[in-house]
Amino acid sequence: MEDKNFEYDSDVDSLxxxxxxxxxxxxxxxxxxxxxxxxxxxxxxxGVEIENASEFLNIPKIALNQIKDAKLKxxxxxxxxxxxxxxxxxxxxxxxxxMIPQSKISLTC
Numbered sequence: 125m126e127d128k129n130f131e132y133d134s135d136v137d138s139l140x141x142x143x144x145x146x147x148x149x150x151x152x153x154x155x156x157x158x159x160x161x162x163x164x165x166x167x168x169x170x171g172v173e174i175e176n177a178s179e180f181l182n183i184p185k186i187a188l189n190q191i192k193d194a195k196l197k198x199x200x201x202x203x204x205x206x207x208x209x210x211x212x213x214x215x216x217x218x219x220x221x222x223m224i225p226q227s228k229i230s231l232t233c
Contacts, residue, residue: 130194130211132177134185139177141209143196144170156224161198161207169198172209181220187213200226 129142148164155161158180160173178185193212198205207222 128193130191132188132191134189137175137177137179137185137188139174139181139188139191139194139211140171141174141194141196141211142171143198144168156207156222159207159222169196169207172196172207181211181218183211183213183218187215190214 130140132139144164148166148168148170150162150170151165153160153162158175160175162170164170174180177183177188190213191211192214195210197208203226205224205226207224209220211218
């Protein structure tokens with residue numbers, strides 16, 4: 125069985141999707157609304173935390189408690205950073221995509 129790459133904490137309504145095996149250290153974070161992207165020392169997105177996940181994603185807490193899979197993908201094209209992730213509740217797959225100009229991104233350390 126494959127290790128899961130996400131955690132949902134229903135007490136604080138926070139979903140974290142991992143994009144790393146934990147071997148790379150976190151350099152800082154990119155905060156975009158209710159999304160916090162952890163960035164590694166090589167510039168790779170290591171994970172995303174979604175605060176107030178049920179409200180932000182418009183997914184009921186019961187569905188978030190039953191997540192089967194979640195994925196995070198970050199693509200850089202020119203000056204644009206594409207932040208993409210999906211959440212598979214077993215009943216429905218939710219896709220989320222954000223385009224952010226790199227000039228608008230500040231890395232917090």
